[in-house]
Amino acid sequence: KILILDFGSQFTQLIARRVRELNVYCEIHPYNHYPQPDGTVKGVILSGSPSSVREENAPAVNLEDFRKKLPLLGVCYGAQLLAQKSGGEVLPSDTREYGRANLKLIKKDSLLLTGLSQASQVWMSHSDTIMRIPADFELIASTESVQVAAFQIAGEQTYGIQFHPEVTHSLEGKQLLENFVVKICQCKQDWNSANFIESTVQELKEKLGQDKVVLGLSGGVDSSVAALLLHRAIGKNLHCIFVDNGLLRKNEFEDVLHSYQDLGLNVKGVDAKLQFYNALSGLSDPEVKRKAIGRTFIEVFDHEAHQIQDVKWLGQGTIYPDVIESVSVKGPSATIKSHHNVGGLPDFMKLSVVEPLRSLFKDEVRRVGGELGLPPHILNRHPFPGPGLAIRILGEITPEKIRLLQEADYIYIQNLKETGWYGKIWQAGVILLDSRSVGVMGDERTYEHVVALRAVHSTDGMTADWVHLPYEILAKISNEIINKVKGINRVVYDISSKPPATIEWE
Numbered sequence: 001k002i003l004i005l006d007f008g009s010q011f012t013q014l015i016a017r018r019v020r021e022l023n024v025y026c027e028i029h030p031y032n033h034y035p036q037p038d039g040t041v042k043g044v045i046l047s048g049s050p051s052s053v054r055e056e057n058a059p060a061v062n063l064e065d066f067r068k069k070l071p072l073l074g075v076c077y078g079a080q081l082l083a084q085k086s087g088g089e090v091l092p093s094d095t096r097e098y099g100r101a102n103l104k105l106i107k108k109d110s111l112l113l114t115g116l117s118q119a120s121q122v123w124m125s126h127s128d129t130i131m132r133i134p135a136d137f138e139l140i141a142s143t144e145s146v147q148v149a150a151f152q153i154a155g156e157q158t159y160g161i162q163f164h165p166e167v168t169h170s171l172e173g174k175q176l177l178e179n180f181v182v183k184i185c186q187c188k189q190d191w192n193s194a195n196f197i198e199s200t201v202q203e204l205k206e207k208l209g210q211d212k213v214v215l216g217l218s219g220g221v222d223s224s225v226a227a228l229l230l231h232r233a234i235g236k237n238l239h240c241i242f243v244d245n246g247l248l249r250k251n252e253f254e255d256v257l258h259s260y261q262d263l264g265l266n267v268k269g270v271d272a273k274l275q276f277y278n279a280l281s282g283l284s285d286p287e288v289k290r291k292a293i294g295r296t297f298i299e300v301f302d303h304e305a306h307q308i309q310d311v312k313w314l315g316q317g318t319i320y321p322d323v324i325e326s327v328s329v330k331g332p333s334a335t336i337k338s339h340h341n342v343g344g345l346p347d348f349m350k351l352s353v354v355e356p357l358r359s360l361f362k363d364e365v366r367r368v369g370g371e372l373g374l375p376p377h378i379l380n381r382h383p384f385p386g387p388g389l390a391i392r393i394l395g396e397i398t399p400e401k402i403r404l405l406q407e408a409d410y411i412y413i414q415n416l417k418e419t420g421w422y423g424k425i426w427q428a429g430v431i432l433l434d435s436r437s438v439g440v441m442g443d444e445r446t447y448e449h450v451v452a453l454r455a456v457h458s459t460d461g462m463t464a465d466w467v468h469l470p471y472e473i474l475a476k477i478s479n480e481i482i483n484k485v486k487g488i489n490r491v492v493y494d495i496s497s498k499p500p501a502t503i504e505w506e
């Protein structure tokens, strides 16, 4: 495997994804907390960073841990660190260098540059520049404005590059990473879904033996794939719980429950609608609603988990970005779990945790799920928030409002599917506003609910652009909702991007 040391760059995860796309396994570790490389590590990549090597207390690693022992590639900050620690000079650039540049290959036979074209386009994003490299460093490429765009160190398998090969604007960046990982580090390209499933199932069998595992299914991709892997390893000893909180999309609970049963999962569907509606009654503040839902889920799940005799493990669908986030250079994020601690931990949270997807990115989870036979309607579904429709009904929630929203949402999503837009959109949904509007129907004046349609393009939900849906499709959806859903007389389309808006309205 390849070890990637993270100095806090926004692109570190992208390096890992590119390496995985080469079918080579890699792990990200924070620069100040990484395992000493053992025989399984074939090479090390030092990431970029928002810091400057010139700062006092600039993040650094003991390069002697790797140099001359393993192939080493410094990217941006990583390259500057290598240069500076070896006696080179790093200074602020005159202007912050940001954007496309073209490489002039100086040492074409450098293994790192194999197959790259002269004038290959690369992406720069840095405010410091390596002004001078030590004598044993060999310059291998420059650009118009950056002399030291790439170097290697004589007698070592150590390389540094000022540009970012991991972003797609570096057109041959993937070739460069392949040169490093395959030619220089000599990694075998055998990391794929089939191998992952085989080795994970084997590990789970050894780890769990005859133990019982309880796992909460949400209908989403991660928990479903985690369940399928565990099921393949331990069969009926995996006890799944799927809670109907009454806040899912129309027909969703029944449809997904049937799919789970068809897949052979040992799953119990729990109708807890009333419990959730009672907990939400009278609440209108978004964060208070979220907390009430979180608390109720824990009560319901804890009760159900107690019905299973001798359960030892809690299965979870944690994926790699969650893991990286919690150990990242920026420090642990303590956002989601705050309300879990009120009044002590419920019993199920004291179980040992098993997380078979801990090392996978989302697209890898999807591929594994596909290989395990998860049907496309679960595999390719849009993200859906845990609190469900409760945060898409602005203000107070009533069963009648939930029904209205479910009907409108159903029409919207069906139309997106029929027109082929569903697959092109990252997330879509309908929001029920907390104001009413006047309308006319026949000779009658109406005074009814307003809904907003939302559809966004995004890659990770952190930023998002609103989708330019064709007017004809919007017109058809609006007509259908107003004609078919009694109680809604106006439809609007949300044309805000994130930031400054968010994807959800609450």
Ligand code: XMP
Pocket: 290, 383, 384, 385, 386, 387, 427, 461, 462, 498, 501, 502, 503, 504, 505, 506
């Ligand atoms: P925002 O509205 O913050 O949403 O732009 C970003 C992504 O997060 C989802 N989201 C949630 N997911 N619990 C969740 O599990 C929540 O409380 C929650 N709030 C927002 C949202 O659907 C979008 O995908």
